[in-house]
Amino acid sequence: MTKNQAKEILRILRNSFTLPKWITSNREPFKTLIVTIISQNTADRNTAKAFENLSKQFEVTPEALANAEKSKIEECLKVAGLYRNKAKTIKQVSKLILEKFHGDLKPILSMPFEEARKTLLQLPGVGPKTADVVLLFCAEKPTIPVDTHVNRVSKRLGLAPNGDYEAVRESLQTLYSPKDYLALHVLLILLGRKYCKARKPLCKQCPVNTFCPSRQIGDKITDSVKTVAVKRDF
Numbered sequence: 001m002t003k004n005q006a007k008e009i010l011r012i013l014r015n016s017f018t019l020p021k022w023i024t025s026n027r028e029p030f031k032t033l034i035v036t037i038i039s040q041n042t043a044d045r046n047t048a049k050a051f052e053n054l055s056k057q058f059e060v061t062p063e064a065l066a067n068a069e070k071s072k073i074e075e076c077l078k079v080a081g082l083y084r085n086k087a088k089t090i091k092q093v094s095k096l097i098l099e100k101f102h103g104d105l106k107p108i109l110s111m112p113f114e115e116a117r118k119t120l121l122q123l124p125g126v127g128p129k130t131a132d133v134v135l136l137f138c139a140e141k142p143t144i145p146v147d148t149h150v151n152r153v154s155k156r157l158g159l160a161p162n163g164d165y166e167a168v169r170e171s172l173q174t175l176y177s178p179k180d181y182l183a184l185h186v187l188l189i190l191l192g193r194k195y196c197k198a199r200k201p202l203c204k205q206c207p208v209n210t211f212c213p214s215r216q217i218g219d220k221i222t223d224s225v226k227t228v229a230v231k232r233d234f
């Protein structure tokens with residue numbers, strides 16, 4: 001994939017989807033962190049519902065959640081998967097942010113990118129995707145979070161190799177300019193949800209099918225192809 005082809009894919013995606021109004025690079029970091037922890041292995045609708053339950057029950061601050069009863073956090077998160085683990089992680093991370101960072105993530109986000117990422121990765125429950133979401137959405141740091149959609153779509157489109165998280169992130173970041181990282185992340189998710197679905201991609205209708213080396217997979221969706229499509233996903 002050349003940079004020009006990658007640029008053209010982004011141009012088509014921008015014309016094909018409306019970026020949601022919630023796209024912003026100055027989201028509140030603690031709430032973003034909590035939503036992203038809840039979202040791990042959980043459908044978007046259930047993540048939103050769980051976060052809504054949590055917000056109704058508690059102020060979503062490190063202090064309130066560090067002192068909350070774990071069983072009450074669990075109750076709020078029941079709609080999301082792995083709710084017991086997530087409640088435990090949320091309590092631990094809240095306590096640590098309160099004690100070590102005086103309840104404020106903003107100083108971390110003011111650090112140079114690599115230092116900020118390394119610091120976030122040391123927090124309980126924070127893996128590369130969660131750290132990158134916070135860095136991109138809350139401070140517009142130059143990184144592209146690779147969630148399940150970004151991973152699948154990038155590989156099918158040839159924007160990234162069949163590698164791990166860092167290989168996909170690095171490939172996308174080489175092809176695109178940092179000013180486009182936020183839009184690209186969101187647009188690949190939208191493409192993945194609407195057309196480039198994990199089990200049954202709608203290649204004929206897909207707006208970027210002329211650039212896609214995998215465009216036949218949607219036409220010949222047999223059981224064997226389904227298996228391949230699933231295997232290629234994270």
Ligand code: SF4
Nearest residue numbers: 196201203206209212
């Ligand atoms: S053509 Fe098919 S495989 Fe390629 S990006 Fe579109 S939906 Fe995905």
